[in-house]
Every structure is written in C-alpha cells, then in structure tokens.
Amino acid sequence: MAGEMSILGSAILALLLAGYFGQQYLPPPKPKVIGLDLGTTFCSVGVFHAGTGDVEVIGDQEGRKSIPSVVSFTATDIHAGYEGQELADSNPHNTIYDAKRFIGKIFEPEGLEEESSRYQFKVLYNNGSAEFLVSTNRTFTVSPEFISFQLLRKMKKMAEKHLGVVVEKAVISVPAEFDERQRNYTIKAARLAGLEILRVINEPTAAAMAYGLHKVDVSNVLVVDLGGGTLDVSLLNKQGGMFLTRAMAGNNKLGGQDFSQRLLRHTMERIQQEHGTPPTRKEDIHRLRQAVEAAKLNLTFEPSVMLRIPLHLETGEDPEPSKPVVFEERITRELFEELNADLFQKILVPVERVLAEGHLDKEEVDEIVLVGGSTRIPRVRQLISEYFSKDPNTSVDPDLAVVTGVAIQAGIMGGSWPLQVSAIEVPNKHLRKTNFS
Numbered sequence: 196m197a198g199e200m201s202i203l204g205s206a207i208l209a210l211l212l213a214g215y216f217g218q219q220y221l222p223p224p225k226p227k228v229i230g231l232d233l234g235t236t237f238c239s240v241g242v243f244h245a246g247t248g249d250v251e252v253i254g255d256q257e258g259r260k261s262i263p264s265v266v267s268f269t270a271t272d273i274h275a276g277y278e279g280q281e282l283a284d285s286n287p288h289n290t291i292y293d294a295k296r297f298i299g300k301i302f303e304p305e306g307l308e309e310e311s312s313r314y315q316f317k318v319l320y321n322n323g324s325a326e327f328l329v330s331t332n333r334t335f336t337v338s339p340e341f342i343s344f345q346l347l348r349k350m351k352k353m354a355e356k357h358l359g360v361v362v363e364k365a366v367i368s369v370p371a372e373f374d375e376r377q378r379n380y381t382i383k384a385a386r387l388a389g390l391e392i393l394r395v396i397n398e399p400t401a402a403a404m405a406y407g408l409h410k411v412d413v414s415n416v417l418v419v420d421l422g423g424g425t426l427d428v429s430l431l432n433k434q435g436g437m438f439l440t441r442a443m444a445g446n447n448k449l450g451g452q453d454f455s456q457r458l459l460r461h462t463m464e465r466i467q468q469e470h471g472t473p474p475t476r477k478e479d480i481h482r483l484r485q486a487v488e489a490a491k492l493n494l495t496f497e498p499s500v501m502l503r504i505p506l507h508l509e510t511g512e513d514p515e516p517s518k519p520v521v522f523e524e525r526i527t528r529e530l531f532e533e534l535n536a537d538l539f540q541k542i543l544v545p546v547e548r549v550l551a552e553g554h555l556d557k558e559e560v561d562e563i564v565l566v567g568g569s570t571r572i573p574r575v576r577q578l579i580s581e582y583f584s585k586d587p588n589t590s591v592d593p594d595l596a597v598v599t600g601v602a603i604q605a606g607i608m609g610g611s612w613p614l615q616v617s618a619i620e621v622p623n624k625h626l627r628k629t630n631f632s
Contacts, residue, residue, distance in 0.1 A: 225360045228393060228609035230601030231350060231367040232401075233343060233381065235295045236423030236451070237261040237568075239598035240350040242358065243606020250405075250602045252595050253350075253357045261594055265292045266345045270332040275349040284481050287315040289329050293424060294342035296447075297325040299373075299380030315477070343384035351388055365390045366605040368597050371397040371429050371443050393608045399429035400438045401600030402566045405591050409436060413561040417549070419579060419587070420597075421542065422567035424450040428545040430553040430560075442552035444545035449538060451491070451569040457534040458526070459487045462502065466522050472508050479506045490526050495571045499527040532574045539574050543582055563587035566596045 226242040239261045241252040252260045255276065262276035267283065267290040274282055283290045296310065301323045310325075311318030317328035319336060326336040354362050367385060369378055382392045399418035403409065408416055413433055420427040427445040431438050462483060467473040474480055486504045493500045501523065508518045532539070550557055563583060569575065570593045580586050591599060 225358050226606065226609060228364045228366060228605040229351070229354045229362050230598055230603070230605035231347065231365050231385070231390075232398075232598035232601055233295065233346065233367060233369075233384075234261075234264055234422060234597070235293055235425060236264055237594065238264050238346055238350065239595060240354050241595075241598045241602030241605075242354065243602050243609070245606070250599045250606075252598055252602070253354050255353055262346070262349065263292070264295065264346055265290060266294075266342045267291070268329045268331055268337075273345055275345045284478060287477055287481065289316065289331060291316055291327050291329075291337070291342050294327075294339040296424065298339035298343060298384070299377035300325070301376070340380050340384040340387070343381065344387035347385050347388040347390065351390060363389065363391055364393055364609070366394045366396060366601050366608055367392055368396050368398045368401045368601045370425075370427055371399050371440055372427070372445070394604060396601060396604050397429075397438075397440065398427070398566070398597050399431060399440070401598075401604065402564055402591075402596045403431055403433070403438065404600035404603050405596040406562070406564050406588055408433065408562060408564070409438075415553075415555060415559055415561050417546070417560045417563045418566060419542075419546065419563065419570060420566040421569040421575065422450050423452050423569065426450060426542060426545065428549050430549040430555065432553075441555075442549040444548040444552070446541060446545060449541055450567075453538055454531075454535045454569065454572070455484070455488050455491050457538070458491060458531060459484060461530075461534055462487060462522075462524070465524055466506070466508075469522065470508055470518075470520055474506055475509055476507060479508075482506070491531065494526070494528045494531050495573065497528075499525055501525050528573070535574075539578060542575060542578060546579075546582065557583050564591075564596070565589060565593045568594045 226244065230241045230243070232239045232241075239252055241250055243250055254260050255262055257277075259277070263280045265276065265279040265283065267274045267279035267286050269282065269286065269289070279290060293314070297318070302310070302320065302325060304320045307318060307320050307325055319326045319328055321336070324338070326338055327342070329335055329337055351362055365385060367381060369381055373381070378395050382395065385392050398420060402418050402420065403416050416431040416433060418427075418429045418431065420429070425445060425447045426449045428443070429440055430442045432441050433439075463473050474483060483504060483506075486502055490500045490502055502525075504522045506520050506522055508520055550560075560583060563579060563585075565576070565579075565587050576587065576589070
C-alpha cells in the first residue's frame with residue numbers, strides 16, 4: 196500500500212513539474228475563445244492569454260482598440276467599423292448605427308417612429324420589429340441583427356488575423372436589462388458570423404471582472420455605465436464567485452451623444468447669430484457634428500478648445516451658389532458643463548433608484564466602477580465622487596472595461612491557465628429595469 200502511494204505521489208509530482216516547466220519554457224497555446232463587446236456606439240474584441248493571465252484587446256489595422264458600431268452600404272460593398280464611419284458624410288442615408296437599440300426589441304409603430312426620428316437613415320416598422328431601409332443600386336431592408344453580424348464578423352476577422360488561427364467560439368456581453376428575445380437575436384447575429392456563443396454575460400458583471408472584483412473580498416458593487424447613447428446603473432451583490440444583480444435602473448435617452456447634441460445646438464445658434472442663417476446642408480451639419488464630438492472629447496483633458504469649421508451656408512436668395520464661411524469659436528469646459536448641467540444631474544436619478552430598490556445606503560457600497568467613454572467627463576466623475584464621498588475606481592480604461600471582463604470569461608470558458616473563478620450570474624426573473632426619460 197505504501198509503495199502504491201509512493202508511486203501515485205511521484206506521478207502527481209511529475210505532472211506538476213511537467214506543467215510548471217511547460218508553462219515556463221513552452222510557447223503558450225493560442226486562445227481558443229474570444230470575448231466580444233458589441234456596444235451601441237463602439238465595439239471591441241479581446242482574448243485572455245494562457246500562462247501570463249493577461250488580457251489583450253485586439254486592435255484593427257491601425258491599432259485602434261475599438262471600432263465604431265457603424266455599417267455603410269454602397270453599390271459595390273458593405274463597410275463596417277471605421278470604413279463605414281468614413282462614408283457617413285457622402286452616404287448618410289445608407290450608413291446605419293445604433294443598431295443595438297433595435298435588436299430583438301418589440302415596438303409599437305408610434306414608439307418606433309419616435310425612436311427613429313433622430314437618425315438620417317430610414318427605420319421601418321415590420322410586424323413589431325425594426326428594419327433599416329437601404330437604397331444603393333437597388334432598394335432593400337436589413338435587420339438590426341444583420342448589422343450586428345457585419346460588426347461581429349469584422350471583429351472575428353481582426354482576431355483571426357492577429358492570432359493566426361481560425362476562431363469559432365466566443366463569449367459575448369449584453370446589457371443586463373436585455374430580455375431573452377434580445378439575447379437570442381444577439382446570439383443569432385453571432386451565429387451568422389460563424390461564431391458559437393459559449394456564454395452570454397451581462398455587461399455590469401463583465402465590468403466587475405475587469406476590475407478584478409471576482410477575486411477580492413467585496414460585497415456591494417455599483418456599476419455606472421455611461422456610453423454614447425444610454426446610461427445603465429447596476430447594483431451587484433457578490434457572494435463568493437457569484438454575482439447577483441440586486442437592482443437596475445437607467446436612462447435609454449441619456450449618453451455622450453446627448454451631451455454632444457447640446458453643444459451642437461449651441462454652435463448652430465452661434466453660427467446663425469454671426470452669419471444670419473443656420474447651416475442646412477447635410478454635409479455641413481455632419482461636419483459640425485464631427486467637430487463638436489472632437490471638442491467634447493478634448494475638453495476631458497483641456498480647459499478649452501478651438502472650433503474651426505469651414506461651411507457653405509445657403510443665402511436664401513438662390514440655392515446655388517452657397518456662401519463659403521469659416522466659423523471659429525473657443526469652447527470652454529465651463530460652457531460645456533453649463534449647457535449640460537441638467538443632463539449631468541439626471542445621472543444621479545438611477546443611482547438613487549438602485550440604492551433604494553436594493554435597500555442599501557450609499558455608505559454600504561464597497562466599490563463604484565465606471566464603464567463607457569462618457570464617464571471620463573470630469574463633471575461626471577465629480578458628481579459621483581461628491582455623492583458617495585469617495586472616488587470611483589478608475590483603474591481600468593472605461594472604454595475597454597466590458598471587453599476586458601468578457602475576455603477573462605472567455606479565457607475561463609476556454610480552460611486557460613492560470614485558472615480563475617468564473618463569474619456566475621444568479622438569475623433574478625423578478626428584477627425589472629426602471630428607465631427615466
């Protein structure tokens with residue numbers, strides 16, 4: 196018996212030594228599963244590397260870690276990501292974005308008309324679902340999941356080119372409030388792209404994993420996700436490796452685009468004051484949108500920025516020729532915050548609601564984590580810090596927090612070493628998300 200135990204012990208030791216030396220000296224295996232963040236305005240793909248335990252967010256050919264969630268249709272091709280975004284000026288009616296707002300969602304005709312009024316492309320009602328009208332050399336409709344499929348396929352190709360292997364499996368994130376239909380339509384889009392989805396993970400849980408909260412002793416985690424189009428606030432309760440979503444609230448009409456819209460409106464009013472006529476050409480308005488968006492981003496790091504935009508204003512006397520002008524104005528961070536003061540205050544409304552529904556005092560929140568590029572805005576961080584009397588955790592790039600967490604989960608699903616605790620989400624069928632307009 197003693198001899199058998201000795202042989203068994205020697206065998207176990209040999210296996211451990213083989214694993215150790217293999218990890219030290221053999222090249223690590225290629226990741227088998229990718230993590231996908233299919234965002235409303237940007238999307239990303241990441242992988243978990245065996246051995247090192249590092250997450251790598253894969254860039255495009257220019258090294259950019261996120262690609263716009265934009266797809267543009269021309270007579271000869273379909274362009275996704277930055278290629279699609281670059282065509283938005285010349286092809287606005289066939290350039291589709293924000294498809295995530297529509298995927299798998301059931302609409303009433305009036306609700307869909309209101310939701311689609313902000314877009315230059317045409318949204319059609321089809322038996323409760325939304326479809327996008329495309330007119331190139333022919334006219335046809337495409338579904339939101341088809342737009343998502345184009346973006347997912349592009350990210351799959353980015354991963355395959357970078358890793359040098361065929362990718363067939365993935366973990367994907369969705370908003371916590373997505374119902375079963377919306378999740379299934381997201382999975383359908385992934386299948387069209389040739390991907391088997393091993394797990395669908397909620398975006399707040401993914402963000403918590405990105406911050407390493409699945410491995411530390413915390414109980415109550417507040418996730419504030421402020422992206423380009425929506426605000427989502429989730430209160431998570433962690434018990435061991437399990438995450439329970441205690442409460443959700445948000446505003447599906449509040450995000451970075453709304454902050455930009457306030458600045459755009461101000462800029463158009465200033466142009467009319469200065470030149471006597473507002474810009475009406477689609478090309479001018481789109482150029483203004485781009486300049487305003489860039490100014491908003493720069494105001495995160497600079498106290499002021501200079502807008503300088505060439506325009507062709509219609510004189511009103513004759514449609515042609517237009518009047519070429521250059522509009523210049525310095526925009527300060529104080530002005531930006533003043534223009535959006537009421538919108539910024541709305542961020543705290545769902546925060547207070549989730550605490551109330553979760554029966555939690557704000558002092559009992561262990562960690563506040565920020566997700567989404569709009570949480571970089573200094574005034575947003577200031578509001579959250581003042582409300583909780585402590586700073587939120589900003590150790591992870593908010594644009595990449597979700598994809599980082601999804602990549603960790605993908606590594607776990609693929610059996611990567613070192614082993615980590617998997618994020619187990621406890622379903623709560625009675626949980627409802629409250630939205631504030």
